[in-house]
Amino acid sequence: xxxxxxxxxxxxxxxxxxxxxxxxxxRFRAAGVYTVSLVSSPGSGKTAFLEKTLSLVGSTHRVAxxxxxxxxxxxxxxxxxxxxxxxxxxxxxxxxxxxSMVRGALDAWNLADLDFLFIENVGNLVCPxxxxxxxxxRLVLLSVTEGEDKxxxxxxxxxxxxxxxxxxxxxxxxxxxxxxxxxxxxQSVRPxxxxxxxxxxxxxxxxxxxxxxxxxxxxxxxxxxxxxx
Amino acid sequence: xxxxxxxxxxxxxxxxxxxxxxxxxxRFRAAGVYTVSLVSSPGSGKTAFLEKTLSLVGSTHRVAxxxxxxxxxxxxxxxxxxxxxxxxxxxxxxxxxxxSMVRGALDAWNLADLDFLFIENVGNLVCPxxxxxxxxxRLVLLSVTEGEDKxxxxxxxxxxxxxxxxxxxxxxxxxxxxxxxxxxxxQSVRPxxxxxxxxxxxxxxxxxxxxxxxxxxxxxxxxxxxxxx
Numbered sequence: 001x002x003x004x005x006x007x008x009x010x011x012x013x014x015x016x017x018x019x020x021x022x023x024x025x026x027r028f029r030a031a032g033v034y035t036v037s038l039v040s041s042p043g044s045g046k047t048a049f050l051e052k053t054l055s056l057v058g059s060t061h062r063v064a065x066x067x068x069x070x071x072x073x074x075x076x077x078x079x080x081x082x083x084x085x086x087x088x089x090x091x092x093x094x095x096x097x098x099x100s101m102v103r104g105a106l107d108a109w110n111l112a113d114l115d116f117l118f119i120e121n122v123g124n125l126v127c128p129x130x131x132x133x134x135x136x137x138r139l140v141l142l143s144v145t146e147g148e149d150k151x152x153x154x155x156x157x158x159x160x161x162x163x164x165x166x167x168x169x170x171x172x173x174x175x176x177x178x179x180x181x182x183x184x185x186x187q188s189v190r191p192x193x194x195x196x197x198x199x200x201x202x203x204x205x206x207x208x209x210x211x212x213x214x215x216x217x218x219x220x221x222x223x224x225x226x227x228x229x
Numbered sequence: 230x231x232x233x234x235x236x237x238x239x240x241x242x243x244x245x246x247x248x249x250x251x252x253x254x255x256r257f258r259a260a261g262v263y264t265v266s267l268v269s270s271p272g273s274g275k276t277a278f279l280e281k282t283l284s285l286v287g288s289t290h291r292v293a294x295x296x297x298x299x300x301x302x303x304x305x306x307x308x309x310x311x312x313x314x315x316x317x318x319x320x321x322x323x324x325x326x327x328x329s330m331v332r333g334a335l336d337a338w339n340l341a342d343l344d345f346l347f348i349e350n351v352g353n354l355v356c357p358x359x360x361x362x363x364x365x366x367r368l369v370l371l372s373v374t375e376g377e378d379k380x381x382x383x384x385x386x387x388x389x390x391x392x393x394x395x396x397x398x399x400x401x402x403x404x405x406x407x408x409x410x411x412x413x414x415x416q417s418v419r420p421x422x423x424x425x426x427x428x429x430x431x432x433x434x435x436x437x438x439x440x441x442x443x444x445x446x447x448x449x450x451x452x453x454x455x456x457x458x
Contacts, residue, residue: 006242009235042270042354042383043375070355072381093385095324095355123382124355125271126299126324145374145400146272152301153352154271156322168374174403 017131020099024106024134031111034217035119037133039157040141041150042123045167047075048200049141050120054082056210060221061115066105068097068122075120085109095127102133115219125154137216143168145175148182151189158189163196165209170199246360249328253335253363260340263446264348266362268386269370270379271352274396276304277429278370279349283311285439289450290344295334297326297351304349314338324356331362344448354383366445372397374404377411380418387418392425394438399428 028035038046050065057063064085067075076088087105089097102119111117119135121128140161142150145168151158158164164186172179186193196212198205214221257264267275276296283292293314296304305317316334318326331348340346348364350357369390371379374397380387387393393415401408415422425441427434443450 006235006238009238013235041272041352041375042379043273043372069382071384072378074378074381093355093359095353122355123270124324124353126322126351126353127356130322143272143374145372145397146270149301149303150271152303153298155300171374171400171403174400 014130017099020103021132021134024099024103025136027111028117028134028136031114033111033114033117034137034219035117035133035135036137036139036213037119037121037135038139038141039121039125039128039161040123040143040167041125041146044123044141044143044146045200046120046123046141047078049165049167049198050118051079051082052200052203052206053118053209053213054079054084054086056206057116057213058082058084061219062113063116063118064109064114065118065120066097066102067120068101070094070122091122095122095124096131097121097128097133098131099133116213116217125150125157129157129160137162137213139163139165141165141167142182144172144177144182148178148185151182151185155189158186158193161190161193163194163212164190165196165198167198167200169197169204170202243359246328249332250361250363253328253332254365256340257346257363257365260343262340262343262346263366263448264346264362264364265366265368265442266348266350266364267368267370268350268354268357268390269352269372269396270354270375273352273370273372273375274429275349275352275370276307278394278396278427279347280308280311281429281432281435282347282438282442283308283313283315285435286345286442287311287313290448291342292345292347293338293343294347294349295326295331296349297330299323299351320351324351324353325360326350326357326362327360328362345442345446354379354386358386358389366391366442368392368394370394370396371411373401373406373411377407377414380411380414384418387415387422390419390422392423392441393419394425394427396427396429398426398433399431 040046068089073088076086079086089101138161269275295316297318302317305315308315318330367390
């Protein structure tokens with residue numbers, strides 16, 4: 001179905017992306033910045049989750065965010081309410097961020113001034129899966145309103161992620177969300193994947209997320225990097 | 230950000246797609262089949278809406294459906310409960326259907342035996358916008374749980390569609406859906422676009438949708454094609 005020549009060109013683009021992503025990862029590590037990316041469908045609540053995260057984590061750490069969208073600066077405007085430095089990347093018709101877009105956006109900042117960098121991808125459960133952005137942790141968000149079958153229908157993005165975050169859990173009863181099926185589907189695609197459950201609206205699960213993140217990043221709530229070992 | 234060579238190859242792929250889509254459109258018209266495609270985010274309720282549509286429209290017309298997903302035959306299995314002929318197209322890692330996939334799937338059917346063909350695209354608010362499938366009518370679905378800003382953030386897909394369908398309206402109050410903002414955003418991207426409001430769960434709006442569809446297709450509820458003029 002897909003043109004062989006398109007596949008070949010795409011392979012080269014991905015290879016080039018991986019080189020830039022590797023450089024980015026080295027820069028992040030050298031500067032002590034823990035980088036987290038967020039992928040999901042449009043409307044899964046990435047921006048609401050990130051807004052709460054910036055406020056919560058930003059109260060004790062130095063945080064910043066990059067946010068990708070085809071068009072509009074709306075998400076950046078929303079996220080700036082947290083007072084964190086935020087930059088919007090508009091991709092035009094491109095259905096994902098790539099490492100060069102992230103690198104370009106970083107020019108404005110001194111990485112040594114940051115503890116955490118969050119990168120919100122374009123809303124898409126397909127395209128972002130192949131593009132390494134140099135992040136340490138990739139979250140795939142899934143809202144209860146989208147149904148329990150998404151991991152089975154979009155396995156590649158779940159494979160590429162490190163953690164699943166089930167969002168809008170305040171609506172779980174209203175949509176008769178089947179927790180058992182959802183968790184079984186996630187585990188069948190990606191065994192042992194950690195699953196967090198949150199509601200940006202009620203705040204449920206956000207403290208667990210904060211603790212999880214700080215533990216993964218090896219940073220204490222006081223904002224200092226914990227000695228390893 | 231995107232490789233110039235990738236853009237060029239993609240342009241040729243799109244040109245090739247348009248040729249096949251044009252042939253398909255001619256075949257559909259010659260056979261008297263009115264073809265409707267559905268695009269949306271993953272989890273907007275395309276399959277639930279289509280399941281109800283197949284039962285409702287299928288009670289007086291000969292209907293069939295093609296359904297696209299990266300993986301699984303789940304949606305085809307769900308849609309077959311309506312007793313309509315259904316075929317699943319699995320795209321692997323490709324984030325949209327294209328005209329050649331549709332043409333390939335049609336080999337199994339005699340188009341003269343159909344009044345309506347529905348094509349459910351892969352859940353994606355970006356990639357499907359550039360691919361003509363030979364359809365007469367393209368619906369873009371948007372669930373109330375996704376938020377009112379999606380037309381502004383994914384303008385290309387709204388540009389490419391003929392009708393917006395707001396789904397899961399039974400949840401509008403629970404998510405404090407702002408109807409005025411949503412309708413204003415749709416109109417700002419695509420002035421004069423018809424907007425339907427439905428709930429596959431409660432059935433609200435489905436009869437209006439059926440009447441709208443039959444009027445557009447020029448087919449009476451009795452299943453006969455209405456004389457024009």
